[in-house]
Amino acid sequence: MDINKTKKGTASVWAGELGTFYEGATTPPIVNSVTYGYHDLDEWHEVALGKKEGYIYSRNTNPTVEVFEEKVRILEHAEASIAFSTGMAAISNTLFALLAPGERVVSIKDTYGGTSRIFLEFLPNINVNVTLVETGNHEEMEKEIAKGCKLVYLETPTNPTLKVLDLKRLVKVAKKVNAIVVVDNTFATPINQNPILLGADIVVHSATKFLCGHSDAMGGVACGNKELIKKIYQYREINGASLHPMSAYMIARGMKTLELRVQRQNESAMTIAKFLKLHPKVEDVFYPGLPTHKGHEFAKEQMSGFGGMVSFSLKGSYDNVKKFLPQLKLVHLAASLGSVSSLAGPPRTTSHVELTEAQRAELGIPESLIRYSVGIENVEDLINDLRQALESLK
């Protein structure tokens, strides 16, 4: 069986698990061992030099972590993949491994808050030239990329207003100037979108979200061609942001149901978006699956599902958000996303807490916006819950 040719639901279960494990175990053992022993010094030497397969030290490679890496590699159609302790570790290691002082990176204004800080603070500190373009202004983005850059960093759909970028269009310009294209695919998941098939060089994920799917382990991953992933691996080897085997096991276990969960979340999010769109207490709904959404056409083109994230703003001020959210019974009011249980919060207290009201407005984030991560609960129950909370508003 060639795992590369299986469908996503099969690959999620079997990738990295087709061989036999210790003593015939049918689930991957959690190999907590930090170090690996050798009786044959020549063999040890060969493995240490990377000339022979094997393990030396778990900061570098670990059998349980490799199961997770292999699942992502297959699902994202990549040649190689490498795991990290968190999504931010995957993103920062990728950027710092591939960029050097004097080089230029082009990205968008709406990247995840942590990524945005790398662009606004840490890369400029080492004299990397950063240009951030208005998200969704493809003409401006094309112009900036065409001026020449080492790397183009994209995220689609974005957090929290779910703006969609036309990946094929931006990849085309990036290729002309030999720029490396990196895409954060966390919101879409490999079930709904495969940027590498659209020409991207590297895909990064916060595995803490949909890949894990249960909000009980943190992790990150970068995948792409062998040469680039090797560079990132060499950086991580020394940076040390490796994934713990226990977390790798939890995420790989969660990934077995990735397709089932994401399909359900796609369907429920669409139903919820339509419900909210018609509700008189709701000002606006941001969901790429709605034909009224600005990026709907690109989303239809490059995604096979529109994802489990819905954002919506309430009529009135932030006071209404303060009244509305605590009325919801079937959501955690918390940060993060992508879990089996629904979760909601305003960008004001979560992803964009460090920005001022004016800065949020500049990014098109209304103060009354709520980001709702749809879980796998029954959608009728979720809608009833939303309805009663909306009705509680005067």
Ligand SMILES: Cc1ncc(COP(=O)(O)O)c(C=O)c1O
């Ligand atoms: C799109 C996106 N990328 C990256 C991250 C960072 O991931 P982590 O919290 O696992 O470091 C997040 C976290 O919310 C995110 O939403």
